[in-house]
Amino acid sequence: MGLEVCKAVDAADDLELVAMIDQGDWLNGAADAGAQVLVDFTTPDVVMDNLQWAVDQGISVVVGTSGFSEQRLERVRGWLAHKPGVGVLIAPNFGLGAVLMMQFAARAARYFESVEIIEQHHPRKLDAPSGTAAHTARLIAAARAEAGCEPMPDATKEEQAGARGADVEGVRVHSVRASGLVAHQEVLFGSAGETLTIRHDSLDRVSFMPGVLLAVRNVRSRPGLTIGLDSLLD
Numbered sequence: 353m354g355l356e357v358c359k360a361v362d363a364a365d366d367l368e369l370v371a372m373i374d375q376g377d378w379l380n381g382a383a384d385a386g387a388q389v390l391v392d393f394t395t396p397d398v399v400m401d402n403l404q405w406a407v408d409q410g411i412s413v414v415v416g417t418s419g420f421s422e423q424r425l426e427r428v429r430g431w432l433a434h435k436p437g438v439g440v441l442i443a444p445n446f447g448l449g450a451v452l453m454m455q456f457a458a459r460a461a462r463y464f465e466s467v468e469i470i471e472q473h474h475p476r477k478l479d480a481p482s483g484t485a486a487h488t489a490r491l492i493a494a495a496r497a498e499a500g501c502e503p504m505p506d507a508t509k510e511e512q513a514g515a516r517g518a519d520v521e522g523v524r525v526h527s528v529r530a531s532g533l534v535a536h537q538e539v540l541f542g543s544a545g546e547t548l549t550i551r552h553d554s555l556d557r558v559s560f561m562p563g564v565l566l567a568v569r570n571v572r573s574r575p576g577l578t579i580g581l582d583s584l585l586d
């Protein structure tokens with residue numbers, strides 16, 4: 353993703369690529385080069401250190417790295433409280449189709465008894481469930497809670513641990529990893545006599561670039577923490 357972002361920024365007439373930082377590189381190189389925005393696609397292990405460093409430096413940040421719990425987001429809000437001019441945008445998925453898939457799933461959530469998420473990724477992915485699936489599950493759980501939905505029907509006794517997937521705020525998430533896949537997600541809703549499947553496929557990593565560039569262009573004019581691309585697409 354890092355290389356793909358560098359190519360996309362480099363190709364954009366209104367943006368300038370001033371530094372590329374890999375593992376082991378000196379992060380200060382970005383500040384020395386005059387970076388106004390840092391884009392982070394690294395790993396859940398190191399993203400918080402990178403983010404804190406950039407906010408301290410007064411550099412706005414666009415984050416695609418997964419692994420953001422509510423506790424992590426609170427820490428970021430704490431750092432930003434001391435840097436009122438700095439913007440941080442964290443998006444679980446920069447694919448515009450994926451953003452719409454999450455919005456459609458949140459909209460459908462209240463109308464169906466059952467919902468499960470099946471996410472599918474390439475086998476080099478380090479984390480499961482995906483950030484997109486976890487975020488979708490939270491949106492669905494919030495919509496169901498707001499609508500006062502009953503718990504989902506499920507009489508299954510799990511004979512083998514994991515058979516029913518992970519429980520993310522009451523929503524089952526199934527993670528598939530297989531060669532040939534890029535990034536895919538289905539949200540399967542069910543009620544008496546009908547199902548609704550909302551599916552998104554990223555077939556190539558270029559799918560994330562329009563969203564990343566949109567975020568890079570806008571993050572400095574949005575101080576504080578922005579989650580997702582939704583508010584930029586309104």
Ligand SMILES: NC(=O)C1=CN([C@@H]2O[C@H](COP(=O)(O)OP(=O)(O)OC[C@H]3O[C@@H](n4cnc5c(N)ncnc54)[C@H](OP(=O)(O)O)[C@@H]3O)[C@@H](O)[C@H]2O)C=CC1
Pocket residue numbers: 353354373374375376393394395396398415416417418419443444445446447483560
């Ligand atoms: N929000 C979105 O739309 C998307 C999010 N993602 C997420 O982005 C993250 C990265 O994904 P992906 O590019 O596939 O993963 P990769 O493993 O291919 O890339 C991660 C890169 O980060 C580098 N890295 C590790 N530590 C540091 C560090 N301290 N400073 C700088 N670079 C470092 C790694 O270097 P090395 O190779 O030397 O270890 C590697 O090049 C994941 O969390 C993934 O889920 C991915 C796609 C889209």
Ligand SMILES: O=C(O)C1=N[C@H](C(=O)O)C[C@H](O)C1
Pocket residue numbers: 418444445446473477478481482483484485534535536
């Ligand atoms: O690792 C990936 O590839 C992706 N990670 C993000 C996630 O965890 O949701 C976004 C997209 O699914 C690709």
